[in-house]
Amino acid sequence: MRIAVFTRSTPDTAAKVEVDASGKVTWGDAATVVNPWDEYALEEAIVQAKNAGGKAAVIAIGAPMHDEALKHSLAMGVDEAYRVWDDALEGADGLAYATAAAAAIKQLGDVELVLFGRDSVDVGTDQHIYATARKLGWTMLSYVSKIVSIDFAAKTIKVEKVLEQGKQVITASLPAVVSVLKDINEPRYPSFIGIRKAQKATIPVWGLADLGVTLPASAARVTAFKNLPPRDTRFELISGTPEEQAKQLVDKLLEEKVL
Amino acid sequence: MSAIYVWIETFKGKANPTSWEAVAAGRMLGASLNLPVTALVFGENAAAVAQEAGAYGADNAITCDDATLTQFRLEPYAALLTQLVKANAPKAVLAIASSRGRELLASSAADTDSAMLSDVLDLSANGDGLSATRAVYAGKVLSDNAASGAAVFVTLRSRAFKAADPAPKDIPVTTAAPALSEAQISTKIESFEEAVGTVNLSDAGVIVSGGRGMANNPANAPAGVSGDAATVWKAQDGFANVLQPLADVLGGAVGASRAAVDAGYIPYVHQVGQTGKTVSPDLYIACGISGAIQHQAGMRSSKVIVAINKDSEAPIFKMARFGLVGDLYQIIPALTAELKKRLGK
Numbered sequence A: 001m002r003i004a005v006f007t008r009s010t011p012d013t014a015a016k017v018e019v020d021a022s023g024k025v026t027w028g029d030a031a032t033v034v035n036p037w038d039e040y041a042l043e044e045a046i047v048q049a050k051n052a053g054g055k056a057a058v059i060a061i062g063a064p065m066h067d068e069a070l071k072h073s074l075a076m077g078v079d080e081a082y083r084v085w086d087d088a089l090e091g092a093d094g095l096a097y098a099t100a101a102a103a104a105i106k107q108l109g110d111v112e113l114v115l116f117g118r119d120s121v122d123v124g125t126d127q128h129i130y131a132t133a134r135k136l137g138w139t140m141l142s143y144v145s146k147i148v149s150i151d152f153a154a155k156t157i158k159v160e161k162v163l164e165q166g167k168q169v170i171t172a173s174l175p176a177v178v179s180v181l182k183d184i185n186e187p188r189y190p191s192f193i194g195i196r197k198a199q200k201a202t203i204p205v206w207g208l209a210d211l212g213v214t215l216p217a218s219a220a221r222v223t224a225f226k227n228l229p230p231r232d233t234r235f236e237l238i239s240g241t242p243e244e245q246a247k248q249l250v251d252k253l254l255e256e257k258v259l
Numbered sequence B: 001m002s003a004i005y006v007w008i009e010t011f012k013g014k015a016n017p018t019s020w021e022a023v024a025a026g027r028m029l030g031a032s033l034n035l036p037v038t039a040l041v042f043g044e045n046a047a048a049v050a051q052e053a054g055a056y057g058a059d060n061a062i063t064c065d066d067a068t069l070t071q072f073r074l075e076p077y078a079a080l081l082t083q084l085v086k087a088n089a090p091k092a093v094l095a096i097a098s099s100r101g102r103e104l105l106a107s108s109a110a111d112t113d114s115a116m117l118s119d120v121l122d123l124s125a126n127g128d129g130l131s132a133t134r135a136v137y138a139g140k141v142l143s144d145n146a147a148s149g150a151a152v153f154v155t156l157r158s159r160a161f162k163a164a165d166p167a168p169k170d171i172p173v174t175t176a177a178p179a180l181s182e183a184q185i186s187t188k189i190e191s192f193e194e195a196v197g198t199v200n201l202s203d204a205g206v207i208v209s210g211g212r213g214m215a216n217n218p219a220n221a222p223a224g225v226s227g228d229a230a231t232v233w234k235a236q237d238g239f240a241n242v243l244q245p246l247a248d249v250l251g252g253a254v255g256a257s258r259a260a261v262d263a264g265y266i267p268y269v270h271q272v273g274q275t276g277k278t279v280s281p282d283l284y285i286a287c288g289i290s291g292a293i294q295h296q297a298g299m300r301s302s303k304v305i306v307a308i309n310k311d312s313e314a315p316i317f318k319m320a321r322f323g324l325v326g327d328l329y330q331i332i333p334a335l336t337a338e339l340k341k342r343l344g345k
């Protein structure tokens, strides 16, 4: 039995990201890191796999830069890593992504639970997660803050799910796709031995032919990246005693019509 | 006949008011494509909410008020939406990019092999398809997107579109049968604990946020509370008794930096930033927040930013329209008092 988790490499959160003259997104020489939200999914996969006596497998769909995130996952203690890549995936949309992701899960064969982070800090369209669940035809449980219990034999799962208005306890059947929030655990740091092992690991790369799928035509695409419009750089320092500052600020805010 | 579908999000039989922004976006598309706007209302009280959608600009509505749909569950909601899309072939399906809107539309888009544009900041018809702008890389960069195909699914960033002023009118309503019976639904809600004093930062027009600086509260911790516990007590007291009253006079919500959340000063639901909420209020007041790039990522699209910080070199001042250098524990109470006086509260 396997628990799978999807991840990707994203630019370090402190990186200055911009669009260069050729229209490409760049982040200079800033490092890429494992998507911060995925650390919680990876930790949960490691823990749940250990509890169940199964294996944790991590998958990235993407170009070689995503090996970074896979190596980090291995260093944390995930058992296996795979990368899915094919030229046909370049610039493909969420539907294509989900088709490849579902095929990779089928390829692993014995997966009962797929974990995702809340979203990725770069592309930021959690649509991948839900689309993958639908393509698999599995139960989708999103915004999970706690896996209360899993019974792999009975194929049931019980979770706590956070809504805008509160918290639900939900039971559902396995196999399932679960996206997790940061409340779920405290991700471990990679150990020294883990890092050494991960450095030496070779990561199998699956093409679409290996997965036996063809992609649907991408009906959504990015036509251009652009930099943010220039910020309003007007700045006014408001000084004086706290009472004077307060009075001046209220005057200004009323002038700006934001109150 | 084709239409623009707009899913109206409800909770306990009441519409989430940001859904009216989605109706407005639907009308805008409908006007350029010459299509009517159909409100989709599922669950308790659907008929009344449908008429309310009419007041905000929907031309007609499809409702399904079935016991399986009382509380939002993805399985029955997505199955019903997918069934409606397959049967009626709308040109577009819109909803606000709330957590439910995102998962519902993405699921149904996958079921129908349709294109999806998530969390868009603007939207327009473009020939046979749709165009939209999205914020990517934590809002550091924008992308232009195009989508085509039979139906395009779109979720809209809240506050990116303006709701119309309501004008009551009667609209025709069709009722739909649910797509799944309870026996076919695997997810069961065992219990629900409603949060007290919920914050919906994404919808707030004014946000007052506190950071690590909230710990420097001059108030004394109760006897017996010392060390780290005293620091946490002071910061919590500051959030509850200094920041909250300011948010209250402004009719706004309280936000926080990650440093404040991680230190246990305030729950995670309040966190603004790259690993918290992305917000775009008209007014954002940052108190005792240095302005790290990960914090900026969540609040940079605020219209007017006010920074209150005792360190005149703090990076937050580079983003601010107005800067107040000083102790937040002196400035905020003065500001709250002044606002009460001026706004007549």
Ligand SMILES: Cc1cc2nc3c(=O)[nH]c(=O)nc-3n(C[C@H](O)[C@H](O)[C@H](O)COP(=O)(O)OP(=O)(O)OC[C@H]3O[C@@H](n4cnc5c(N)ncnc54)[C@H](O)[C@@H]3O)c2cc1C
Residues within 6 Å of the ligand: A013, A036, B210, B211, B212, B213, B214, B216, B256, B257, B258, B259, B260, B271, B272, B273, B274, B275, B276, B277, B287, B288, B289, B290, B291, B292, B293, B294, B295, B298, B308, B309, B310, B311, B314, B326, B327, B328, B329
């Ligand atoms: C992967 C990752 C993700 C992150 N995601 C987020 C995120 O989503 N959101 C986020 O906010 N951060 C995030 N961070 C953390 C971010 O880098 C900063 O550490 C954090 O924003 C700092 O919070 P702060 O400004 O409250 O604290 P500090 O940087 O410590 O600033 C405190 C400020 O308070 C001022 N101050 C102190 N006392 C007073 C007083 N009495 N009156 C007025 N001013 C006072 C100080 O001058 C100082 O400027 C993330 C970091 C990483 C690595």
Ligand SMILES: Nc1ncnc2c1ncn2[C@@H]1O[C@H](COP(=O)(O)O)[C@@H](O)[C@H]1O
Residues within 6 Å of the ligand: A006, A007, A008, A035, A037, A038, A059, A060, A061, A062, A116, A117, A118, A119, A120, A121, A123, A124, A125, A126, A127, A128, A129
């Ligand atoms: N190309 C990818 N390969 C593997 N995982 C991904 C990929 N893109 C997104 N994810 C994961 O899917 C989740 C949602 O990401 P996103 O849809 O990009 O916001 C996050 O946990 C991401 O790490």
